[in-house]
Amino acid sequence: MAAESGDKWILTVTAQTPTNIAVIKYWGKRHEELILPINDSISVTLDPDHLCTTTSVAVSPAFTHDRMWLNGKEVSLSGDRFQNCLRELRSRASDVEDEKKGIKISKKDWEKLRLHIVSFNNFPTAAGLASSAAGLACLVFSLANLMNVKEDHSKLSAIARQGSGSACRSLFGGFAKWIMGKEENGSDSIAVQLADEKHWDDLVIIIAVVSSRQKETSSTSGMRDTVETSMLLQHRAKEVVPKRVKQMEEAIEKRDFPSFARLACADSNQFHAVCLDTLPPIFYMNDTSHKIISCVEKWNRHEGTPQVLFSSFVFATVLFKSII
Ligand SMILES: Nc1ncnc2c1ncn2[C@@H]1O[C@H](COP(=O)(O)OP(=O)(O)OP(=O)(O)O)[C@@H](O)[C@H]1O
Ligand SMILES: C[C@@](O)(CCOP(=O)(O)OP(=O)(O)O)CC(=O)O
Secondary structure: OOOOOOOOOOEEEEEEEEOEEEEEOOOOEEEOOOOEEOOOEEEEEOOOOOOEEEEEEEEEOOOOOOEEEEOOEEEOOOOHHHHHHHHHHHHHOOOEEEOOOOEEEOHHHHHOOEEEEEEEEOOOOOOOOOHHHHHHHHHHHHHHHHOOOOOOHHHHHHHHOOOOHHHHHHHOOOEEEEOOOOOOOOOOOOEEEEEOOOOOOOEEEEEEEOOOOOOOOOHHHHHHHHHHHOOHHHHHHHHHHHHHHHHHHHHHHHOOHHHHHHHHHHHHHHHHHHHHOOOOOOOOOOHHHHHHHHHHHHHHHHHOOOOEEEEEOOOEEEEEEEOO
16 A cells, blocks of 8 residues: 555645735636636735635545545535546656655555545635635645645646636736636646735735625636627637736736726726626626725726726625835
């Protein structure tokens, strides 16, 4: 068997991963199972003490099945998304040796050894606050550490992407870009870091949760409907986003808040416009979201230049302000 120290040993790794807020949004896939997007996207990763996931993963010869507990309740790991991530990680696992505990696991043992996963989100799950982004990034990161997967963060991002698209960006702190890629197998659809967390550390982020209701349309099914029915989406993906991504990269590099704000607000509005252009239309904003957006617009008009920006997604509107 795997270890040389009998059947009693257990090896664990714990990791923490924050969620990320897209300022150029991912909406629409060109491949459902591999989770390949129709446009590049850019996000800001929150500090770990904000919305984050903590995941502990364990391996032991005593385990008979792969099992997972999410927020204290056992959940099924049988879904394609979890299975794809586990398969990708197992195929890249390496030898692991813990001399103190007398544990030795060889590369080929990982196919047979079963895993236990315990994960907690410190914010509502499946409520439109991107729990899948933090959750799947943390799952892939902690398992990659446990299994001694010798890949850089971008390669790991291609695995996290297969768990949930937006998760690939959460493997990086600061600002991250998910490059849509061109390859059919998705090998070049990866996230890269644009700037680290210190680059723009006077950026303040406020998350206004405008509803605690479970959302009616999941991002996965919502974007599928948009791809099938919206004509505006093609215009967005082909004509609008490529230019906007370049401008956003420049704004981030120069810490140019007015440009950053104009681009993020315009992109948030266009995301909601394609949702409305979907059949049946998807409504992710409510009256409170609309009021927050009007306040931000009035404030910025009064100041003459953008002081605050909003980026609205599902049931939350995120405000950014530069404090210099
Ligand atoms: N900590 C976690 N570990 C592993 N998987 C998780 C974790 N948290 C959430 N998930 C997975 O993500 C699913 C929720 O994703 P979903 O896209 O529906 O909601 P969301 O990410 O909170 O919202 P949105 O994507 O609309 O912002 C959960 O049902 C679960 O499968
Ligand atoms: C509006 C978004 O937050 C949508 C996120 O969608 P998901 O990444 O949750 O969708 P799947 O890939 O189907 O899991 C925009 C974004 O984060 O870029």
